[in-house]
Amino acid sequence: SLLATTTTAPIEQLVQALVMLKAWGQTPQDDAQSPRAQILGAHVEGPYFAPSQAGAQDPKHLRVPADGAYEQLLAYADLIRIFTFAPELPGAAQLADRLVALGVVPAAGHSAAREEDVRPLLARGLRHMIHLWSGQSTTIREGAWRKPGLLEVSLAYDGLTAEMIADGKHLPPTLMRLACKCVGPERLCIISDATSGAGLPDGARFCMGEMEYEVRDGVGMMLDGSAFAGSTTLLNQMVRVVIEQVGLPVVDAVRMASQTPARVIGVDSHKGSLMPGKDADIVIFGDDWHPRRVMIGGRWLAEAATDEETRDA
Template identity: 40%
Template sequence: MDTKNSFIKIHNGRIITPFRGISNGSVIIKDGIIAEVSEHDPDVPGAVTIDAGGRFISPGFIDIHVHGGGGHDFMDNTVEAFLAIAQTHARFGTTALFPTTLTGSTEDIVKTLETYDEAYLKNKSGAQFMGVHLEGPYLAMSQRGAQDPRYIRDPDPEEYEYILSKSDAIKRWSAAPELKGAIPFGRYVKSKGILVALAHTDAIYEEVMEAYENGYTLATHLYSAMSGVTRRNARRYAGVVESAFLIDEMDVEVIADGVHLSAPLLQLVCKIKGFDKIALITDAIRAAAMPSGKSVIGNIHTGLKVIVEDGVSKLPDRSSFAGSVATADRLVRTMIQMAGISLPDAVRMITHTPASIMNIADRKGSLTLGKDADIVIFDEDITVHTTMVKGKVIYQKDVGL
């Protein structure tokens, strides 16, 4: 169903807005933009009509940290992989995403950026690409998790300035702030208007505070691959987790797949940080939306082998989780069923909050007048029935779009 560039009326649904719920409302779309959110069912002559069937009408889900899905990884560095990942996640309600790299060589990273530029122009039937998130290669070896140790290194101005010169698509860069050269790196990246996040790090509070003051305003997958309370010479120091809690202004993201973090930890993060400072992320690898079994993180030919079981990706020796196989609908479902969060608050953490963190809230993240018509229709079980990007239906359950 190509509904682009025409009036569309979505009616008979329970609308989720940033401010309130509308029990039986309608959303009017014109040329891919939200023209009206109504408590009624207005007459719109000539409009294409979509009956929500009493289901929820929500802003599209925004995933700011995702590596792959549907059997593909962004670091496969093919346009086909990029497009397949975008289509895969659209089936589960994601309307906007930030393709995320893994630690790799300079050449691999630049190739991913070049592929992104090509795929961006060809992406007509999947979640919209909003820019690239570079995760690494400037990470702490002690907190590498499933990141390939062959490519972990300290920030090198010659390298990161070169990478930044090759693409305007970079919107976020995650690094360990305690590394040699990480503070100048943060300042430089921030000066380019790019979000700097701390990740895969063993920093203590004093190091995190300095990092925050120099641009590191987001904690990448909170609790995962980062220090908690640390002992040094018998003295205890607050780690990154405690620092993220203590710095009120710091945003955090969490992998709410129900495996990486238990219910009490999810509840604790919500209690301390609040729904406007937490983004739900999939951190999904190529195995998302695929059967359990063996898989690969990163490039299909050179990446790390992993095994998927119990609803999560693990290193072959099962010593560590290795990304996730979650999709966005699962994140919302987990927060409601496992953490006891209300539906509007769960939706807020995967729509309005990530849009604010990534500075795209002027056009994404809420069903309000003038914003892109990125919309998801789902039922009580958070089963997605329709996904729409900028007024175009790109997925309908049982239709095969």
Template identity: 45%
Template sequence: MSGPPPATGCAVVRSGTVIPAPGRRSRGDVVICRGTVRNGCSHDPVPVDANGLLVAPGLVDIHVHGAAGHDLTDPDPAAWHHVLDTHLSAGTTTMLATLASTSPERTAAALATASALITSADAPTLAGVHLEGPCLAPAQRGAHDRAHLRIPAEVLAELTPLPKGLRMVTLAPELPGADALIAYLAGQGVRVSAGHSAATSDDLTRARQLGLSHLAHLWSGQSTLTRPVLHRIPGLLEASLASHNVTAEVIADGHHLPAALLTIALRCLGPERLCLVSDATAGTGLTPGTTFHTGASRGRVHDGYAATADHSSLCGSVTPLAICLARMQEMTGAPLEDVLTMATATPARAAGLYPRKGSLLPGADGDVVLLGPDLSVRQVLLRGRLLTAAGAEPVR
């Protein structure tokens, strides 16, 4: 599906329950003209029957490492197309290619691949790169390879000038030199995220003042409450839940977090600030027992989850975002509109892409996912081209 850039299409999605943006629900048609949501189209749009289905913006995944045996630190464009296509078929029409900690050379090569794909418009679902690491706290590194963690000053030099397509960086804001890196990235329009970090509330406050705006996967790689003597000191987790005006992620794959923690995150942040992410790795779509790599680390697929080789840490997930969407609703009982917001508008805002992505408002890209009552993906449209139905109009 990636391959040569697809021509934009014209379509009218009819008779569905439409959720075009947060807090809005209607019954009717969505018109896509030459790849963009419009009020009308005079080019004989292809009819798409959505009777009995939910019509939502295409899903937006801002934290995804790979799929189908391919990791995005592999600079081979063919590997990137495999990953993008796998997630597209599962309803993710916009994603940030997330690079786990690895060697500087491999990271630079992957960034060059992303730049080439974006420049050539050869990967229409690729919205940029999310660099997760290597400036992470060793004690909170999770599945990241300790040998490939590095200091902010080194990474600042490597990211100057800024690589094309870099849209988000996750780092530990308490590290020496992180202030300069945060200020530089934020000044260049890159979203800065705190994650795999032993930060305190004061560290997060300082980072926010420098431009940090996002928090990676809550409860995964975050320092928590301590009580050195008498008084309790909040860690990054508690500071995240008490924060204002920042977005945050949860991985609702049914393995990372139990229902109670997902419910706490939603109550604290609300759907306007809580993002669903897949954190999907190369293990997505592979059978239990299969090994894979994510960045410089190795993982093994188990029944519904992935773990490091020594089984000491979860190693991302093996679950596409659409399945996290359904599990979030099942585990928390959140309203449908709220769950969809967390997988569309909120991550799009966190990445600076809304409303062109994450909405079906006039002027948005014509990326649509049709969902059954159980939130299973039935059909996907990418910029007005129907992709998944038998006999559907080809994407190219």
């Protein structure tokens, strides 16, 4: 299962993406013959971001919530699971109120906020922080005084959930270990942050919206090398990174890629863990963390694995 995630683009294009997602969900599929991964909804990531923390997001299309254009997106609130914005922008509090009222998870990211910008939004329902360190403000000095940023709020405040891009590129092992110690596997998600560059070799070019990027050293990169542009590592290999480079137990690493994100978006009643009555979505991995067999909704996706593959798994 996955969330279809947008990037910063004109509002009209974002609406078109949501329309397409709705149409896809209504298209009959012969699941009995061809089970498929499920798109559980949308993550609207952009365009309400701070220019200084936009990263690979297209700066031409950044907006502030005070313009009210987000109402065009919220017409599809039944599809939206997470809506990310910078909490310091004008109109952010009103946007948070609307999201909570509609049952959408308000999330903070690509933000230059100070702690005093974030705290009022926490009282209004802000509860999720996207990709730690990436697009997050951090502590600054104002004279003799240190002012915490969004990163420190994400790590220090109990009750918040957060994400990290565990490709071994965006964050070194020490920072991933710090995130795990501060937030813990019950509140910290491993996310792919995948783009159309996911799985492509070094040197390949890919696009998000109107901008072009390149895969370099196993990660998406802006052409000028100034910022990462999403991950090209698939989620199963991120679980391996967290186990081998960070030192987490397998059960915690798998939880961070399954049960915890399912709980964040409110689908843990039927997704994210193996219990009676839940969807039978199962992946059997080999020692290299490549999938050997995949079951979706109780039906095997691929041909039966060989005895050797099953033993290796």
